Amino acid sequence: MKATSILRYALLVVLSAFFLLPFYVIVRNAFSTQAHITSPRWQWLPNVHDLSNLTSLLANDSIGIGRAIVNSAATAALQTALTVVVSLMAGYALARWRHRLARVLLGLTVFTLMVPASMTFVPMFIMTAQFGWVDTYRGIVIPAAFSAFATYLFRQFFLDFPVELEDAALVDGCSPWGVFWRIVVPNSTGIIAAVGTIVLMGAWNAFLWPSLVGRDESRTLQVALSQFMTSQGVRLPELFMGTLITVVPMLIVFLFLQRYLVRGFTTSGLR
């Protein structure tokens, strides 16, 4: 028993080292000079002990990292909020109503789950442009906000949600709308946090769509970094400082949110 437990911990530690290795590399490169990074022998320790790479990154006009951080944060937050509200309502309705229309719409949702929106980016882009949404937050957020996956997850959760609570409120004269916001939503925070985390993850990391729609005013971090990597003479320390800045905020959010994710999926299950 004792031996297996020691073995288990040894395995965990080794695995952890592998999982953390990329983070270490980001930090090392963010605090090194170009010559240090490209030296023929791998240097394990960084050699820049101040924030000079950060200042030169922030001063680099063509990357516009400050602007990109704001854009990324704003679009990710907006998209998460919009997706959660829209999908929560739809998922609830698809779980509670069972008439023919509801069944048809559920079928459509499941179908959409299968057909990735990213395959239709060409007409999607043209429509977004017709709306005059190119290079706006609206253009990045709204077309990407209708997630069949989120709706489906919410529906699965509401199938197990006790109807008795709602019935009691209905009898008391609440409208279904009032019941939903006063009874259902407050009792669904776990799944909302879980689905919200997934949506946030997708929104923050989105690349293909923002790279088409985002321009000077609305370029997100992912797009800015990708462009920096390919289109400029790569200055590795600045690039990795940029990735460090991209990684840290989400890392913190995630450490905070992961228990909701476990709880949300434990209570609703994934089927």
Add this chain to the structure above:
Amino acid sequence: MINRRSLLLSGGGLAAAATLAACGDNNPLDQPSGSASPSTGEKPALTQWYHEYGEAGVKEAVERYASEYADASVKVQWTPGEYMQILGAALLTNEAPDVFEYEQGGSLDMIRGGQLADLTEIIAPVRDQFNQPVIERFTFQDKIYAIPQTIDMQLLYYRKSLLEAKGIQPPTTFDELVAAAQAVKSDDIGGFFAGNDSGVGVLGTIFIWASGHDQLNADRTEAAFLTNEFYEALVAYREFVKSGAVVSGASNEWYGPEAFVNGEAAFQWGGLWSLPAIQEAHGDDFGVLAFPAIGAKGRPVVPFGAFGACVNAKGKNVAAATDFVKWLWIDQEDKQIDFSTAYGTHIPAKDALAAKTEQFKSGPGADAARYVAENGFSNDIMWSGPMGEAYNAAVNNVIVGGQDPVDAFAGFADLAKQELAKLAG
């Protein structure tokens, strides 16, 4: 239609132009952007798009040109990243620019799609002043849809001292290049570098020209290079790669000066735009060559290309946009010189301006300009995207994948025929 990998200014090239970090400090003309232009409210408003040039100061320069134009208020949009994709998408919508630059003066599909305004009339009086190979490339069925802005080219850099140490002359044939690269290669320095894909991407269409062929036949109805000599050229390059004298991993791509500057390779296939950085690093200890002839029928080659200023035919103010393009790229010669030579090394599109410029009077710059005139090639306007993709895939399969060239190009003749028939309309 232009295939970026094989075009001189191809994807990397542009970006590359962007990599000229070394040009950072030669910009005395730096001015804050958007300097005040008198707003009269009457003037038409135009937008003008550029891809991102990496040399410091270009952005400010083009903004300054625009602000000096009196007859319209021109807003410059600087577009880092995937310029061609973003522009292509924007041209389908109402959010499109009025004026934009495009490789080789626009693609056939853009012309056919009615996206480019016909600029033949404004260039006709001065047609002869421009570099003739560029003008020919820009002309399609006697019409011209863009005004050449500046000329770029690729060429072969080599370290003189390393060759001299081994008693080797600069190579004039591919076999000599192979021998030289193998001779100078050591533990400290690699032989030949043309990108981290072993050069397959950027050298792609060069194999056609350097083995003595053209891309298409005179009628543009079929591919004109599917011969044994061409196949042998591919195999020769494959052997070169296999020999270990071709560097396949360097600190930057072929379009940056880094690999040559850092001493990672004795020969590097690169862009003219890297010249200042290389000059700074190696002083006189380098020379430039065309890509040497491969095989008995071969000939030396440099690919060249030019960005052309186009007018969006579906824009709101085509006439005003055309006037602006004429003003900037035909009339304002001091600005054209400034644009080509003040920030990095590019060849002015008008021959007379190039002749006036110090950089092209002697040394490697003069050699480079001569190569363009004597050994310059650029993609045929009907060498379309699908053809380029299929060609690159086949070349890759031969050189990297080790496939037999005859097999790799088995379906290419038919594909080219069909595609050309489609393009001919």
Add this chain to the structure above:
Amino acid sequence: MWQRLRGHQGRNLWFLVFVAPFFVGLTIFVYVPVVWSAYLSFFEARNTIKPTRFVGLENYSYLLHDKLFLNSLAVFVVFAAFIVPLTYVCSLALALLLDNVRWGQAFFRSVFFIPASVSYVVAAIVWRLAFFNNARFGLLNSLIRASGGESVSWLGGGNGLYWVALVSVRLWLQVGFYMILLIAGLQRIPQDTYEAAALDGATGWRKLRYITLPQLRPTSVAVIMLLLINAFQAFDEFYNMLGSIGSYPPYARPPLVHLYLISFGGGQQNLGVGGAGTMILAAIIVCFSLAQNWVLGREERRERKALR
């Protein structure tokens, strides 16, 4: 009639209020583009969205003869064959490994999970420029050279080594997320099932084989489905790891990357062929999911029969 449509206390109207925002959005941003793609796919549509030349099925036949497109489907199959089982097995192993850990469980779980917060773009940058850099200063090449070997061309093609990079980057990114889903699934298994099994003397593998895996089945099916769909949509890490502005090598080209290059690539903007590609991919996915539903449904029906 109106009464019936409205339903009791207008319930049916409320249904519409709840679902309208979602389905209106879905219609505008998913179904209309799909239909538009379908329309374009029957036309010669280069650099235009208002095509005039009807070509029937020419774009489809072009794609089905396009070696690069067929290769891209093969690339998807190879990629999925690696990434789906590997991710599933690794995330399950991690979930089980953590299941019995008392001390430090939250810490280790966090360590395995946080890569999920990193974007494909960032991970591709690290993999391309630090780990799998072809140059001598790449981490792996440094290690190989330090132990006396020669630098290796990881991403240059010709040797299939790029698969190591592509599979490992996605594995690193997503394994923690699926581990969380499986942990949630494990926690839903009632504790008394295990206790009963313990009384029967079941331990280790037998417990896993006869209790954990069957009980975990709904979660596993969902996880594998998600993994497959995500593999089909692969774009970001491929594009950022192998592409350089506007160009992409002919190898390791998944379907979405190929369609992107056709429709928006620097060299061409062939919306007709792009639309045809979208239709073909959609058809593949629909067939696949119908088949899957049918298989699962059959098994469920059989199980229900067995229970009766």
